[in-house]
Every structure is written in structure tokens, then in C-alpha cells.
Amino acid sequence: MSFTTIIYLAIAVMVFASVLxxxxxxxxxxxDKISCAMILxxxxxxxxxxx
Amino acid sequence: xxxxxxxxxxxxxxxxxxxxxxxxxxxxxxxxxVEDIVTEGxxxxxxxxxxxxxxxxxGTVGDTKVYVIKGEEDGGSVLVLGGTHxxxxxxxxxxxxxxxxxxxxxxxxxxxxxxxxxxxxxxxxLEGSPQYMHFTTPSGEQRxxxxxxxxxxxxxxxxxxxxxxHTSGQSLSGSETRNLNRCYPGIKYGTLSEQxxxxxxxxxxxxxxxxxxxxxxSSPEYAVNNAIVAHERAMNVAVGAKVELEDREIGMRLEPSxxxxxxxxxxxxxxxxxxxxxxxxxxxxxxxxxxxxxxxxLVITGEDPCYVKGYELGLLYVDYSSGNFPLSLRVARHITTxxxxxASYNGSLDDEDRAIVVENWPDxxxxxxxxxxxLYLK
Numbered sequence: 568m569s570f571t572t573i574i575y576l577a578i579a580v581m582v583f584a585s586v587l588x589x590x591x592x593x594x595x596x597x598x599d600k601i602s603c604a605m606i607l608x609x610x611x612x613x614x615x616x617x618x
Numbered sequence: 619x620x621x622x623x624x625x626x627x628x629x630x631x632x633x634x635x636x637x638x639x640x641x642x643x644x645x646x647x648x649x650x651x652v653e654d655i656v657t658e659g660x661x662x663x664x665x666x667x668x669x670x671x672x673x674x675x676x677g678t679v680g681d682t683k684v685y686v687i688k689g690e691e692d693g694g695s696v697l698v699l700g701g702t703h704x705x706x707x708x709x710x711x712x713x714x715x716x717x718x719x720x721x722x723x724x725x726x727x728x729x730x731x732x733x734x735x736x737x738x739x740x741x742x743x744l745e746g747s748p749q750y751m752h753f754t755t756p757s758g759e760q761r762x763x764x765x766x767x768x769x770x771x772x773x774x775x776x777x778x779x780x781x782x783x784h785t786s787g788q789s790l791s792g793s794e795t796r797n798l799n800r801c802y803p804g805i806k807y808g809t810l811s812e813q814x815x816x817x818x819x820x821x822x823x824x825x826x827x828x829x830x831x832x833x834x835x836s837s838p839e840y841a842v843n844n845a846i847v848a849h850e851r852a853m854n855v856a857v858g859a860k861v862e863l864e865d866r867e868i869g870m871r872l873e874p875s876x877x878x879x880x881x882x883x884x885x886x887x888x889x890x891x892x893x894x895x896x897x898x899x900x901x902x903x904x905x906x907x908x909x910x911x912x913x914x915x916l917v918i919t920g921e922d923p924c925y926v927k928g929y930e931l932g933l934l935y936v937d938y939s940s941g942n943f944p945l946s947l948r949v950a951r952h953i954t955t956x957x958x959x960x961a962s963y964n965g966s967l968d969d970e971d972r973a974i975v976v977e978n979w980p981d982x983x984x985x986x987x988x989x990x991x992x993l994y995l996k
Contacts, residue, residue, distance in 0.1 A: 571777065612638060
């Protein structure tokens, strides 16, 4: 795994954590929580290098 | 957080986890699916990996298999490349049918059915492409093959630059850096695509391969279609094949390889090796912009009402009067064109020691009439 990939994955993990935190503790509207969830699906696939 | 809020968050998260698991499993299976290409009971004499010509490919998905059918008598050699673009399945399938069917009595036929193996492990986003193609063999067994992407998988090669600068200085859009057919003659320590291209160039030079044929498909509305694209040194061979194909009522255009368009097999392999560099195109309705609903059926039957309309409006470069352009026809065109290119190459020789004699060619008309590619698989 290249250094660039490690940096990329670190950024993806941070964004994932941030979105998850917002979903759990900040967002109050259901629509916004669903938006967060959709972002999480894409991010998790990238973090695990599946897609 | 209120109790109601906790409940809704948990439900949404659970749904997201299920979606991620389903999608992730599908992508993971696709990425790790290995095609079962049969060599037992065929005339394949040797199978080796492409890393023989570029050690940097060892252990990568780019280290694809090379199948060799060598005749008892020494002679010339030809290299057939399938799967350069994973969303052009006729090339991939023609190469597989050839390696499972052909017999060589003089010379050597090298076949690489998955030259961009990485491109076969994923699909182009937003295209709605199927992941696989299924065929039933004469023994009733079902065989499954990849339907892939035009480009190398970004998991294997990333990030794309804003602008892809080829070694010739040519500039293309950044995503073309993952298009194998813009990476020739390749770079030994370059990106994965460039390393694969380098290995092919090195292989041709090392094995002194006389003719190279790269199998492609293109949208029916694209002008370079049902065509042989030939490097200037290969033009005589291509003309001879075209004439014979016309005699058999198989219309093929003849296109000269553009001198200033770099990175393509028909240009760079002709310039950087002594091989006759050729590229074949057939019309693929599952690839074009006019197409409607996209699924495996469209890939295999080539039936699309949008293309019927396009044909009526005179917008296509293929004869779509039958309302379809099936995979069996596209594969038959590829295989028969290769047969005629080899015959034309043999006819052009001063020295018959470099001839290539191949038997067991699937019959063009039979392939078209039966319209079942599974019959030509082991």
C-alpha cells in the first residue's frame, strides 16, 4: 500500500468519523440523518478498499 | 438525544449497514471472481504470466495469464489481445473461444484474453452495466465471465492526474491514465496500466512476434466500427484480409492508424516493435450512448429498440436492420477477421519459414446461425 493511499484512507476515516458523529449527536431531522447514512455507505466501502 | 431521536438514528444506521453489506459483498465478489478458462482438452501448450516481461507486475492484478498454442513445426507468431476494455466483451470472449478451440500446426499463437485484468474486476460507475455474462456449454455446464470496465480499477491505480501526459507529450483527460489503450508503449516503473503496456511491448520484442491483433468493440454510432485499424506497415496485410472478408460478405472498414494519436496498440506497437500492429472493432449496442435499458440480455443479444430508431434515422455505422447485433455475431466477426489476417500475412511472406498455420477455426456462418456462444466453449 502506497503512502498516498494511507493518507487517503486516513482522510476517509476522519470524514467517516465526523459524519457519524454528526449523525448521532448533531442532526435532528430524519432527512439529514438519512443523508449522513448514505454518505457513510460510500465511505465504508472506500475505507475497506472494496469500491 | 431524545428517545425518539435515538430510535430513528439506530434504524437509519441499521439500514445503512445492511446496504453497505449488500453492496460491499457484491463489489468484493466481483473483484475476486476468477474466470474458469479451460486448458485441459485444448491445444494450449503453455501458460505463463505476463510478469515474465516486467517483474514489477508480480503479485499484482495486472499479472495476467498468457496462453500459448505452439505448432509442431516452427514458424511465425501472432499475439491476440482480448479484454483491453472490459466493457467490450466480444474481444474478451473471442480470445477465450480461440484458445479453447484452435489448433496450430505451424508457428505460435499467443493469446492474452484479459490483458487489462484489473479493468475486468469492476464496472464503470453510473452505466448500469451487468457484472457477469453467463453461457451454457454443450455439456450443460454454466460458465461465467466478467463484464468489466473500460479502465483499470481505481483500487489498483489511483489517483488520476488532472491531465494525463503520455510519454510522447500528448495530453489527455486525467482518467485516460487508466485506459490501457492509451498507455503503450508503456513504462517499466510507471502506473499499473503503463507497466502492463510495457510488458506487452517487451514480449513482442523478446519473442519477435510477427503480428499483434488487439480486439475491441465500439458504439454503433461511432464511425470507427466493424473496422480493421492498421499501422502503416501492416496495411498490406489488412487490405488482403479485407478483400477476403468482402468475398465472404463480411463488411469491414479499413482505417489507417492516426500517426499523431499516441498510446494505442496500432500506433505504438507498430512504432516501437517490428510487429504488424492491428486493432479490430465491432459494434456493441450495450456500450453506446443511444442504448436503453442495460443488462446482460442486451450485452448478449444486442437487441435495443433505441438502436432500431437510431438505424431508421441513419445515425449508425453498423447494419442494424435485423434489430440486433448479438455477441455471437461480434465474436464471429473478430475470429473470422483474425483468420483472414493470418491468411493474408502468410500470403505476404517471401519466406514461408515464418508462416502461421492454424486449424479448427469456428465457422463464421455457423456461429451466426446458431447464435449461442456457449456452444463454442469447453
